[in-house]
Amino acid sequence: MGEEMAKEMADEMIDEQGDRSWMDTESDSEETQDIAAIRNYAYEAFDRLDKDGNGFIESTELHLARLDPSLSTKEKSFIAFLLNNQEAIAGMVVEDNPGPRLGISRDDLESYFGLISRLLG
8 A cells, every 4th residue: 555545545544534633733743642642542443343353444344333222433434434444444454364354454454554553753
């Protein structure tokens, strides 16, 4: 995946969550902390969405979660981000033991945020 596409995906995720404040920080340290906070949120959300605990969020899990009335707007925005960018995120890693064909692995998400951190951090 190209660096420009990764930047666009990061911008889209932030737009959907409605928070761009971390991009306006004056301090590199603050920016790094903000990027880490977004990454940590994504990992925690991944763990909540991975209902069967297999390390993959299948498309069916994402679609079902999107309909859950108990989820916050922030969580639904993250789900929309994952659905909209599923193919690009899933393509981040070629797993030895690939999971479901339509889904995102924890490794995919970690690689994606590793790239974002290198590009923006």
